[in-house]
Amino acid sequence: MLRARRVARARVAGELGPVQRFPVLENLSVAGDTVRAYRLEHGDRKCRMGMVVSFTAVTEAQLARLVAAPDSAWELLHESDSGKRGPSGYIDKAWAGLDYLFTRAGVGVDLFVDGEALGEDGELYAWSPALVSATAATLKSTPFATLAAHFDAVDMDERDIYPPIWKRDGDDIGLGYLGENYTERVRFFVYAAKSGSGAVMSFG
Template sequence: MGMTLGYVEVTPERLDGVMGDSEQAEELYDELSDDETVRDAFIEKAWDGIQYLLDEAGVGVELRMDGDPIEHDGDEFNGFRPEVVKSIAESLNAAPFERLAEHYDPADMMARGIYPRIWDTHPAEELEYLSENYAKLREFFDAVARDGNAAIGCFSF
């Protein structure tokens, strides 16, 4: 499957309830990511390419690291409190994909080892892949922030 990144929406109270317990965090994440009524954003393997574009555009968002770590032996979980969700939403909303796309450089991405190292295969298609997943990410954080909620992120490897 490879390394993937996804997020699910939770209430601040539910996030608080799992912050000290990685097994509970994993169970909650798995339960909610399977529930079609729960808002989520699974950005697949696009996470590193999106992070590259954010970094190159000077957007101060760390997709994997902005939340509070929930220690775990396997997948990496982070809790994103409402104020962090709001900050991420504001940063992403201020950075339309067109601005990020100006920094798309398949050769540089390949040279830097940006996962999943596909960027020079079909550059136009891969840019579209990043655009679609960035849209999911923006919509997710914007909606969760509007509702005053939190999120759990799962980096699976």
């Protein structure tokens, strides 16, 4: 994946410190790696302002246009999103926390790594209708209580799970924030899957 290659280049250049690996939770460091790589590329100011993830549902034909013309992807995505109704695909800053819970719970969904890169800037990723459908089925069958059992604010902050709020906000606010976003993600993917839609994930 493009983001993984960016992180690898930064580590080879000595710009990132070593990443601790764990036998079962190996990919939990991906989100932390990406935050550090994003800081290197965009600067701390933009990172502090917030790195957000959002999904936009698109038809299979629209997705094909985006894949065929990645340099115009943002413009085409704006056109495809104009006037659309349905559940929001906006995750705000909850993406890394949700991926942490998915990994700890063994849920086979990765909001951050799944999909194929559109262009070279690492900000847009195409999700096929098949991937959207599979994600919808997995999320629909996974109650948030299953994920919430794996919430560990101390561990999340120690692993640099973005944003660095988990010990500060704790179960009431931090876990509640993830729960609200998870509920909306389930609604988004189920809604998109029913119409056979693909999706585009934007990051930045």
